[in-house]
Amino acid sequence: MGFRELSEDMDALVLDGLGDMGTVGGREVAGFFSAPWLQPRIGRINTALREPQFEIRVSDASGIEPGQLVLIDLPAQDGGGQYDLVKLEPDGTGWVALLLRAKR
Template identity: 50%
Template sequence: MAFHDQVANMDEQLLAVLGDEAVIEGRDKPVPGFISVPWLQPKFGQLKTPVREPVFSIRGLDAVGVTSQQKLVLDLPPDEGGGTYIIVKIEPDGTGWINLVLREVVR
């Protein structure tokens, strides 16, 4: 088995066990990936601000046709990153994965 095939198989197994699924606007099926919602906490003088930058990482093959301004919905509890988002930026990470930088839709 070629290295590329082994990596694809490993990615598939990791997504099946540890991954999340998101519904991206215009797609019939959910897209598997990993959600990360880090706190950036930039400092403005002495004031720390609680700014979050949610990122949903997906495989390059699943990113075909994804564009900025599409809606992305994660059916998870809010404290685990669930909610409705707008895709703000699409950033390849150089490993075959694409990071979708998100902005939370406030209701």
């Protein structure tokens, strides 16, 4: 088994155990949600997150485009709710960050 296959298996296990569920363009997708107002703090130094993001695997990004509605299935206190998809940013490691804007 090659490195990519092992990575895909590991990603699936991590998403299954620790991932968040979202709906993008009407399709359910597993990923990791992060929001700037909930950013982790290391001592008194803030992390560099600026906009809400939902990171998904490249293999799940087919057909996902800016302008689609993104629903994050988390309690409101954890940032769950409706967002507009502004931009997709692949990171070169098999993951794509969906940059979001809170739906008003």
